[in-house]
Amino acid sequence: MYSDIQDVLYSEEQIQGKIQELGEQLSKDYEGKNPLVICVLKGAFIFMADLVKQIKVPLELDFMAVSSYGQSTKSSGVVKIIKDLDVPVEGRHILIVEDIIDSGLTLSYLIDVLERRNAKTISVVALFNKPARRTVELEPDYAGYVLPDEFVVGYGLDYAEKYRNLPFIGILKPEIYST
Ligand SMILES: O=P(O)(O)OC[C@H]1O[C@H](OP(=O)(O)OP(=O)(O)O)[C@H](O)[C@@H]1O
Numbered sequence: 001m002y003s004d005i006q007d008v009l010y011s012e013e014q015i016q017g018k019i020q021e022l023g024e025q026l027s028k029d030y031e032g033k034n035p036l037v038i039c040v041l042k043g044a045f046i047f048m049a050d051l052v053k054q055i056k057v058p059l060e061l062d063f064m065a066v067s068s069y070g071q072s073t074k075s076s077g078v079v080k081i082i083k084d085l086d087v088p089v090e091g092r093h094i095l096i097v098e099d100i101i102d103s104g105l106t107l108s109y110l111i112d113v114l115e116r117r118n119a120k121t122i123s124v125v126a127l128f129n130k131p132a133r134r135t136v137e138l139e140p141d142y143a144g145y146v147l148p149d150e151f152v153v154g155y156g157l158d159y160a161e162k163y164r165n166l167p168f169i170g171i172l173k174p175e176i177y178s179t
């Protein structure tokens, strides 16, 4: 598994440091708001777990599973809800937790869904951001690292469901997905 990685972009320690910074900012901004923090499964599961431990104000959380990449390194362009939220979002302060924004299609779809359900506010925290690949205009309210235009895996992100358990984020060797 480790030999399939071309370059490690950010180590486990660097990622944890960034998450602590994000948590401090979010703790200030969500004081007294009891946000509903939504994890976008599967990719964001590790980030969500590490992030909420760094947010020091009361919050609730829920999970939504969506998918558009399947077994590919390119978005299919069609975002499917595989598991919906358990609780209503009407009147709630929503914080969407995403691992990565690439084309922006997943998040623009989700934001649209939550707006139609009358959330009070909707903000996005994304650990990784690949602005070079955007096909729809979208910027996270809280952002971790900007990544180069390469297919990356680890820290929750997969290629064909593999590599999610790597503790760092790295570039996958192109020969792995082009063979
Ligand atoms: O900005 P985009 O181009 O839409 O890409 C970002 C989304 O793609 C990945 O999810 P994927 O659809 O692969 O599902 P997964 O989280 O289960 O891996 C990733 O976890 C983000 O949710």
Ligand SMILES: [Mg+2]
Residues within 6 Å of the ligand: 043, 069, 070, 157, 158
């Ligand atoms: Mg994926």
